[in-house]
Amino acid sequence: MTAIFLFSAQPGETSGALSGGLLQMLLDWMRINGSAEQVELFHLLLRKLAHFSIYAMLGVGVMGTALTFQGKNWKKFLLALVICAGYAATDEFHQLFVGARCGSPLDVLLDSCGAACGCGVTMAVWYICSRINCKR
Secondary structure, eight states, X not given: OHHHHHHHXXXXXHHHHHHHHHHHHHHHHTTOOOOXXXXXXXXXXXXXXHHHHHHHHHHHHHHHHHTTSSSOHXXXXXXXXXXXXXXXXHHHHHHTTSTTOOOOHHHHHHHXXXXXXXXHHHHHHHHHHHHHHXXX
């Protein structure tokens, strides 16, 4: 959550330069020379992939913690997802107060989808591991 907060606290120009620099390194490494419109589209996709990925990692962490408590697993999943989605909403609200940034309900949805995937993968791994341990 701290990493997400710090990334969101960057002004739009700083954030854009960071992801733009990473994109340029990737395009150079893959030897891709695209038009300005293509590079702009790749930049948008990279930024959205970053949203999804960092919230998937958050989902893994929150779900992993939730699984240590007693209770039904579906309730743990819902709790973890609510925590992650709630954080996504507060993060987008936070961006309303950062220079050249804006909060987006679509980013909250994308972040929540990433968190749901992270929670789901964690649940699946936990289930498989618990079944392997039961057969010993």
